[in-house]
C-alpha cells in the first residue's frame with residue numbers, strides 16, 4: 251500500500267470515530283453547520299496562533315497595498331485548529347469571494363480544470379485536504395498556480411491536443427493535516443506557509459468566552475477554565491464541549507454554566523480532567539493493569555479493549571503519546587509514569603525506564 255493510501259485509510263478511521271466521541275478532532279456536516287456561527291470573521295477575532303496571524307496579516311496588507319492578489323498560502327496542522335476559518339478570514343480581509351473544494355472531492359484533473367477556469371480575478375480558492383489530490387490534478391494545479399494557465403485537453407487518444415487557457419490572478423489557500431505528504435513541487439508554489447499548533451488552555455478559555463457571548467449563554471470564568479483544560483488544545487473540541495455543558499445546564503441545572511455544571515456535564519459524557527474519553531482510558535487501563543505497563547504489542551492491546559488495532563493506533567494513541575501517557579518502543583507500547591498517576595495507580599519501580 252502506498253504511503254498516501256495508508257494515510258487516507260487512517261483518516262477514514264479517524265473520521266468514523268469522530269462522531270462517536272466528544273473529544274475527537276474531526277467534524278461531520280452537522281457539526282460544521284453548528285460551527286459556522288462561531289467562526290471568527292477577521293484576524294483580530296481569531297484567538298491565539300500569534301506568529302501565523304502576524305505573518306499572514308503582513309502578507310495580506312502588502313497585497314492590498316499593491317492592489318494585487320497575494321501569494322498562495324498553505325496552512326498546515328491537525329484538524330479543528332482553524333484552517334478553514336483562516337481561509338475564510340483571508341478572503342474576507344481581501345474583500346474577495348471564496349470558492350471551496352477539497353482534494354477528495356476532485357476525482358479527475360478535469361474537475362479541477364473546471365473550477366480553475368471559472369475563477370474570477372482576485373478570488374480565493376480554498377483547497378482543503380490538498381494532500382489528497384490525485385496526481386494528474388496536482389500537476390494541473392502546479393501550472394495554474396505558477397503561470398495562471400490551464401491546459402484544456404480537447405479530443406481523446408492520439409488526436410488529443412491541449413489548448414492553453416489564461417486564468418486571471420487568484421490565490422490558492424491550501425489546507426493539510428500532513429504537510430510532509432505534499433510533493434516538494436507543490437509545496438514550493440506556496441509563497442507563505444503557516445503551521446497551526448495546539449492552543450494553550452488560556453487561549454481556549456478566550457475562544458470559549460467568545461463563543462458563549464455569541465450563543466448568549468452565561469459562562470463563568472471557572473467553568474471556561476475547566477472546559478478548556480479538557481479540550482485537548484483544540485478549539486473545535488472546546489466549542490463542542492461548551493454546547494454539551496449548555497445542554498446539561500438547561501436540562502438539569504438552572505441554565506448557568508458554572509464550574510459545577512461543567513464538571514457534572516463532562517462526567518456524564520465521560521470526558522475526564524485531561525480530556526481522555528472512554529476508549530483512551532480503556533487503553534491506558536489495559537496497558538497498566540493487564541500488561542503491567544508493557545511493553546505490549548498493538549494487536550494484543552487492541553484485543554484487550556475489544557477494538558481494531560488501527561482504531562487504537564489512529565484514534566486513541568496519538569493523544570496518549572502527545573500527553574506523555576504512553577510511549578511507543580520497538581518492543582511495543584509502554585505506560586509512562588504519568589499514565590499510572592492519571593489512573594490513580596502506583597507505578598511499578600521500573601515504569602518509564604522501559605521507554606526508549
Ligand SMILES: Nc1ncnc2c1ncn2[C@@H]1O[C@H](COP(=O)(O)OP(=O)(O)OP(=O)(O)O)[C@@H](O)[C@H]1O
Nearest residue numbers: 285288289296297329330331332333334335485486
Ligand atoms: N483561533 C480561533 N479562534 C476562535 N475560534 C476558532 C479558532 N480556531 C478555530 N476556531 C473554531 O473552531 C472550529 C473549527 O475550526 P476550523 O473548521 O477552522 O478548523 P480546521 O482546522 O479547518 O479543521 P478541519 O481540518 O477538520 O477542517 C470553528 O467553529 C472555529 O470557529
